[in-house]
Amino acid sequence: MKSPADMKVIQIEITNACPKRCSNCTRFCGHHKEPFFMDFETFQQAVDSMRGFKGIVGIMGGEPTIHPQFEKFVRYYREHIGYDDFSTACYEPTADFVKHILANAYNVDYSNQRGLWTSVNPRYYDHFELIQDTFGYQLVNDHTHPSMHETMMCTRKELGVADDEWVKLRDNCWVQNLWSASITPKGAFYCEIAAAMDATLGGPGGWKIEPGWWKRTPADFADQLHWCEMCSAALPMPKRNANEEVDDVSPVWREKLIQIDSPKLRKGLVNEFSPAAYNRNEHEVICEATPYLEDQERRIGAAGKTLKPRRIVSVAWLTGAIPGEEAARILDSLKAAKRLDFVVSSEVAHRELAEAAGVPFLDATGRNGGEVYAELRERGKAKDWILLLRDCAPPEKTLELLQSCVFNPGCIYRQRSGGGSPRGIQFFNVRAHALEKGGDLFHIADGYPARKVVKLAAGEPSQYRLNAGRMFYRRAMKRVYWAQKRIGRKLGGAAAAGL
Numbered sequence: 001m002k003s004p005a006d007m008k009v010i011q012i013e014i015t016n017a018c019p020k021r022c023s024n025c026t027r028f029c030g031h032h033k034e035p036f037f038m039d040f041e042t043f044q045q046a047v048d049s050m051r052g053f054k055g056i057v058g059i060m061g062g063e064p065t066i067h068p069q070f071e072k073f074v075r076y077y078r079e080h081i082g083y084d085d086f087s088t089a090c091y092e093p094t095a096d097f098v099k100h101i102l103a104n105a106y107n108v109d110y111s112n113q114r115g116l117w118t119s120v121n122p123r124y125y126d127h128f129e130l131i132q133d134t135f136g137y138q139l140v141n142d143h144t145h146p147s148m149h150e151t152m153m154c155t156r157k158e159l160g161v162a163d164d165e166w167v168k169l170r171d172n173c174w175v176q177n178l179w180s181a182s183i184t185p186k187g188a189f190y191c192e193i194a195a196a197m198d199a200t201l202g203g204p205g206g207w208k209i210e211p212g213w214w215k216r217t218p219a220d221f222a223d224q225l226h227w228c229e230m231c232s233a234a235l236p237m238p239k240r241n242a243n244e245e246v247d248d249v250s251p252v253w254r255e256k257l258i259q260i261d262s263p264k265l266r267k268g269l270v271n272e273f274s275p276a277a278y279n280r281n282e283h284e285v286i287c288e289a290t291p292y293l294e295d296q297e298r299r300i301g302a303a304g305k306t307l308k309p310r311r312i313v314s315v316a317w318l319t320g321a322i323p324g325e326e327a328a329r330i331l332d333s334l335k336a337a338k339r340l341d342f343v344v345s346s347e348v349a350h351r352e353l354a355e356a357a358g359v360p361f362l363d364a365t366g367r368n369g370g371e372v373y374a375e376l377r378e379r380g381k382a383k384d385w386i387l388l389l390r391d392c393a394p395p396e397k398t399l400e401l402l403q404s405c406v407f408n409p410g411c412i413y414r415q416r417s418g419g420g421s422p423r424g425i426q427f428f429n430v431r432a433h434a435l436e437k438g439g440d441l442f443h444i445a446d447g448y449p450a451r452k453v454v455k456l457a458a459g460e461p462s463q464y465r466l467n468a469g470r471m472f473y474r475r476a477m478k479r480v481y482w483a484q485k486r487i488g489r490k491l492g493g494a495a496a497a498g499l
Contacts, residue, residue, distance in 0.1 A: 001171050001221065004181035004190060004214035008108045009115060011058040011182045011192055012046045014038045014073060016199055018062040019121055021264065022242035024149035026175075026193055027062055028200040030245075030264035031257060035062065036199060038185045043073050045209045046183040047080050053214055056108055056137055057081045058115040058180065060192075065123040071130060078134050082113030089132040091454055092464065093405035093413065097307060098300045099466040101138050112136035119143060120303040128307070129410025129433055144301025147293040148239040150286060151273075152193060154232035154250035158275040161235065169285070170225075171218075173234035178289040181214060188213045194227035201256055203227070236283035238273070242292070246271050307406045313380045314339040314387045315362075317441075318350045321422075322391050331357050333393040341380060344372060344441070369440035376441065377430060385409075388426040388444065392417055397460060398425065404461040408452070410434070412445050415456040427456065 004010055016027050017035035029035075038046075050057045059077065064070060078084075088104040088111075090097070108115070115137035118124055124131065131138070141147070156166050175193050182188070182195035187206025189195035198205060206224065207213050228234070230253075240248055247270050249257065254272050257265045264270060293299065316334055318327050331353055334340035343354035346364040354361040360379060364372050376382060387394075387402070398415060407413065409429035417423035426444055428435075434447040445453050457463050 001173075001190070001218040002177050003217045005053070005216075007055055007179075007181055009056045009058050009180045010050065010053060010214055011060045011117070011180045012038075012043065012077075013060050013062070013182055013184045013192070013195060013199075014043060014064050014070075015062040015067045016184075016196065017066060018119070019066070020063070020119055020143055021245040021269065022143055022149060023240040023244050023246050024151045024153070024242070024248060026149075026152065027196045028153075028247075029062060030247075030269065031200055031260065031262040033261060033263060036185050037067055037069075040069055040072060040076075042185050042209070043069075044076060047077055049183070049188070049209050049211050049213055050081065051211060054113075056111055056113055056115040058117055058137075060117040060182075063119050063121055063123070064116065065118055065121065065127055065131075070123070070127060074127075074130055074134055077114070082111075082136070084133070085112050085136065086133065086451060088112075088136045089451075090128075090406065090408050091132070091411050091452060093401065093407050093454075093456070094466070095405050095461045095464045096466045097304060097406045098140070098297050101140055101299070102296055103466060105137055105139060108137055115139065120300055120307070122306050124303075125306050125409075126431075129408060129431075132408055132410070141293070141299045142301055142303035143242050144303065145293075145295075145298040147242045149242045149292055150233065150237045150239045151248040152231050152233050153247060153253040154235070154237065154273075154275070155230055155252050156232065156235060157229070158250045158252055159232075159235065159278055159280070160275075169234040170228050172287075173228075174286045174288065174291070175233045183209055189227075190216065190218075190221045190224055191227070193231055193233055194224055197227050197230055201230075201260060234285070236280045236285045238283055239292070245269055248273055250275060304406075308404075309385045309402060309407060311383070312339075312385045312387050312402065313341050313376070313382045315342045315344055315376065315380075315389065316340060316359075317388055317390045318343060318345040318347065318353075319391055320347055324349050324353070327391075328353055330389075330391070330393050331359070334389065335359070337393070337396075337399060339387065339389075339394070339399065342376060344376070364442075369442035369444070370438055373439050373441040373444070382430050384431070385427065385429050388428070388441070390426070391423040392425065394425050395458060398456070398458065401456070401461050401464070402427065405464050411452040411454050412448050413454050413456040414445065415458060425456065 015037045018029040021030040090100055094100045114135045116135040117139045120140050120142045176191045180192045181190050182192035184195045184199050188209050189206040249270055335357055340359055342360050342362055344362040344364055351361050362372055410432045412428040415425040
């Protein structure tokens, strides 16, 4: 077994609620009549207790992004765990979001000590900007594609595993040695599966959440090892496709589920297997960290659609710099492309063109950009993306790009017409942190930090795909970047000590 101090990750489990009901879930989702949601005070204690830990402090569930205080939690966590470097943030558009994540997540040693484990549900999209700004390491899996989950719900005594053999298997368990210790509202645990079992079966709770709890060694685990007796992770066990949503349980576990009135059991989503028919030679003991999914690029399937721009309000911003005939051609082109929802201008001729095209007009005469932006949001019921087109119509390839890539709602994407002309495209999301207090439509980029003002290429979406070479380059550059950060922090500490 391993001391939590020697683990690469320790998890803070902020909820065991999840929209998924995966087979043999390590958090036993679907068996809780009332899932827990960690309160903010407990979360503060959990974060503060990890001071001095050298690995990643993860935020996990269930599905953590559905916690109603997720944003508040993450902001506190960000102030007290790790550091900002933004080298792993998704700011550029990407046609391969999974590859972007994998390019960052290949090695937990190279991170900013912050990690998120998520199934990428719609709430992930709602928090996209904050997540990218915060977490240097993300482990995503929407379970769309088949992944094989081993049953945890069996006891070694039912299978006739002798004490001497059991101790060796238990102490080499892949979960405790390769995964994480864990904090729940009921305390701290040496193993995340033990923590989940305690929460599911109404156990006595874990250790007090206090600074340094994670320095305990295996010699201190005795008061929690009873959970190992309830767990079959260390044994060679059958697996099942997570998408079947059926749990395989032993007779002892079935009785436990009856006692807690498991909703999943009542729905018939539990399969009781017979220990007498168990043949250990048909299965293998797991000895790797990700034994359930062979192709890591299949971590996101259907969820990928929820990350792309949902509704785009397209706005033609016409200025006095273009003649009427050209303005008419721009509107005709936008209407043909079904990218014309509003016309903004202070010119009477442009109002007439908008009326002729049957498009709502926003009069900018004598008004500032903040007033026009507020009217656009209200009249357009804009809750997602706005495509602002200044004196131009976008190339067809650009429109294809907007439909094919994942964009960060916290960034503004700009594409100029060239030649020093102010003509061009600005693509932004009304939920950006930079626009929390409103925005000036005519100077919309002014409120964004420089790293979130992104130049948009005019070419094919393939420009934003990550092939093997690009992934290798990004990983190599991150290793250099993080090495420099570590050296910088050491030198800074030495300077502070007067060395």
